[in-house]
Amino acid sequence: MTQLALVIDLNVCVGCHACVTSCKEWNTSGWAGPMTDLRPYDADPSGTFFNRVQTYEAGVFPHTETYHFPKSCLHCEDPPCVPVCPTGASYKREDNGVVLVDYDKCIGCKYCAWACPYGAREIDEKQRVMKKCTLCIDRITDLTLAESQRKPACVLACPTNARLFGDVHDSNSAVSVAIREEGGYQLQPEWGTKPANHYLPRRKTRIQIHEDELVRADNPLKKEQLPTPEAGETLDDVAW
Amino acid sequence: MHPAFSVIFLTTLIGAGQGLFLALYTGQLYSLAQLLPVQSEYFYALGSIFALALLVAGLVASVFHLGRPERAWRAATQWRSSWLSREVIALPAAMGLILLYGLFHYLGWTNPLFVVSATLPVDITLIVGALATLASFVLFLCTAMIYASLRFIKAWHSPLTVANFLFLGIASGFMLAAALSAYMGTELVAFYGTWAVIATLLGGVSRGSSLYRNSRFRCKVDMQSALGVHHAQLHQKAQGFMGGSFNTREFFHGKSDAFLLMLRYLFLLMVFVLPVLLILFAYLLESSRLPVAAFVIQYIGLVMERYHFFTEARHPQNLYYQSMA
Numbered sequence: 286m287t288q289l290a291l292v293i294d295l296n297v298c299v300g301c302h303a304c305v306t307s308c309k310e311w312n313t314s315g316w317a318g319p320m321t322d323l324r325p326y327d328a329d330p331s332g333t334f335f336n337r338v339q340t341y342e343a344g345v346f347p348h349t350e351t352y353h354f355p356k357s358c359l360h361c362e363d364p365p366c367v368p369v370c371p372t373g374a375s376y377k378r379e380d381n382g383v384v385l386v387d388y389d390k391c392i393g394c395k396y397c398a399w400a401c402p403y404g405a406r407e408i409d410e411k412q413r414v415m416k417k418c419t420l421c422i423d424r425i426t427d428l429t430l431a432e433s434q435r436k437p438a439c440v441l442a443c444p445t446n447a448r449l450f451g452d453v454h455d456s457n458s459a460v461s462v463a464i465r466e467e468g469g470y471q472l473q474p475e476w477g478t479k480p481a482n483h484y485l486p487r488r489k490t491r492i493q494i495h496e497d498e499l500v501r502a503d504n505p506l507k508k509e510q511l512p513t514p515e516a517g518e519t520l521d522d523v524a525w
Numbered sequence: 526m527h528p529a530f531s532v533i534f535l536t537t538l539i540g541a542g543q544g545l546f547l548a549l550y551t552g553q554l555y556s557l558a559q560l561l562p563v564q565s566e567y568f569y570a571l572g573s574i575f576a577l578a579l580l581v582a583g584l585v586a587s588v589f590h591l592g593r594p595e596r597a598w599r600a601a602t603q604w605r606s607s608w609l610s611r612e613v614i615a616l617p618a619a620m621g622l623i624l625l626y627g628l629f630h631y632l633g634w635t636n637p638l639f640v641v642s643a644t645l646p647v648d649i650t651l652i653v654g655a656l657a658t659l660a661s662f663v664l665f666l667c668t669a670m671i672y673a674s675l676r677f678i679k680a681w682h683s684p685l686t687v688a689n690f691l692f693l694g695i696a697s698g699f700m701l702a703a704a705l706s707a708y709m710g711t712e713l714v715a716f717y718g719t720w721a722v723i724a725t726l727l728g729g730v731s732r733g734s735s736l737y738r739n740s741r742f743r744c745k746v747d748m749q750s751a752l753g754v755h756h757a758q759l760h761q762k763a764q765g766f767m768g769g770s771f772n773t774r775e776f777f778h779g780k781s782d783a784f785l786l787m788l789r790y791l792f793l794l795m796v797f798v799l800p801v802l803l804i805l806f807a808y809l810l811e812s813s814r815l816p817v818a819a820f821v822i823q824y825i826g827l828v829m830e831r832y833h834f835f836t837e838a839r840h841p842q843n844l845y846y847q848s849m850a
Contacts (some may be wrong), residue, residue: 295754302765305765324768329768329769330766330768331768331769331770331771332766332770334765334766334770335769337764338765339761339763339764339765339771339845340761340762340763341752341754341759341760341761341762342759342760342761342762343754343756343758343759344756344758345758348530350756351730351762352752352754353754356765356845360822365677366677368570368606369606369607369609369674369675370603370607371599371602371603371607371609371613372596372602372603372610372611373599373602373603374598374599377582390596390599390601391592391596391641392591392592392593392597393591393592393596394591394592394600394609395590395592395775396607396609396671397527398676398771398775399526399675399678399840400675401677401776401842402677402746402840402841402842403841403842403845404772404776404840404845404846407770407771407772408561408592408771408775410771412592413592413593414592414593419574432566442833450610458628459598470753471752471753471766472751472752473746473750473751473752473841474750474762475746475750476676476677476743476745476746478640484753486753486754487754
């Protein structure tokens, strides 16, 4: 079975929020209606987003490291939000594993949000239904688009290519290779929700350099430690 | 979690309504066994109307919790997997059966349909009452399991949640039955009062246990697991927005520890101590007003108890909304 998912590389995410804005732009003007903003230019702005980029710091100054952490629905393989839905509005697509909300069936009871340990769902205050990342289901299933464009808006927008998109059940896909070879992991694996989205950890690029590798033993231009002249004449000293 | 008053009133009102019906039916069974004097049909009918009114009020309160109440009928469809859906079915079922129970008593349809073992005359109210009793217990289970089934919210994920909803609902219902019979001047005050006190004390044990349990556990996941970054010192610097969001509103109660401590002592006093004392004094003084006071005080206490129940729950999503720099 296909399980579409994102793989987010924390090693290259620079926290630019391009994925957030392109997500909002695509989805607010899409088939599902606006993602409402409340008081956008006022003192206490609030809005509906499918994707947020948070920032964390590990360590204490000066030994710190900054993590930019994009956070959206993880499209769990065993999604806890789906069985609790009383109306069946929340469902997981059989063909590609994307977890979706039917906005025409949702009654806005917020029970699915309580049941999600990741806080991936947000209620739309205007439409009064629950919303969440759709993996841009209208893009990725639109066969009129060129294949290179059949990707979520956030993936297309990412300037550092920190977001990979593909089928994590296909062991030869780019996302599966990345998970396998770059140490991809899931969030809060203790719950057994089996999130389809994976994160790639920070990787340090280190090379081991030994002292003797810094000095070239036979450097012809080396000034120091010039070979001391041998005692007596050499063949070079013979003048003909 | 942010306490939702719609749900607080839903659970406390229907709990009292179910408890009141169970009290009426218990009284009928006792009088059938000739342990209590037989009550007038008017008493059962009036009690059923009270129980029904509480259930309807709870249902009305629950509507305010929904974003799209006009679609609420859809909520009955997923009873195979969702406890919320099961509650949506059990609540009208209990309401209908309690309505029939009251109606049959009002119409006086109490001629025995058949007699079991030549000693137990079975009339239609007894059968409908048995079904309504079953529906009431199922409804208690469904309501409590909505919270107890959320395995991520450890404070709720416990059989104690079911015990609390059951005992506290029965306690307030029997307390109301005592108040009603005291007000109407029937002889059942001591009977209902005794059972109300027993249910209150059982509820005290289960609620005390859950308070104790919730004061000393640690969440299964931590910041390291939430981010997948294995560093001992992790601090949030930005949440991805500068204002609020659904995540910061829905899952945080925003109340101080001092307020919650005060609330806890207050509800422990008003739910478990004062009503028991008032029932005791009512028994000693043969007062017809004190049981009414006992019910009202306990109900207000239960509203606080349910508010506190929400604030006890710490949702794991809050790990992502720790601070903003």
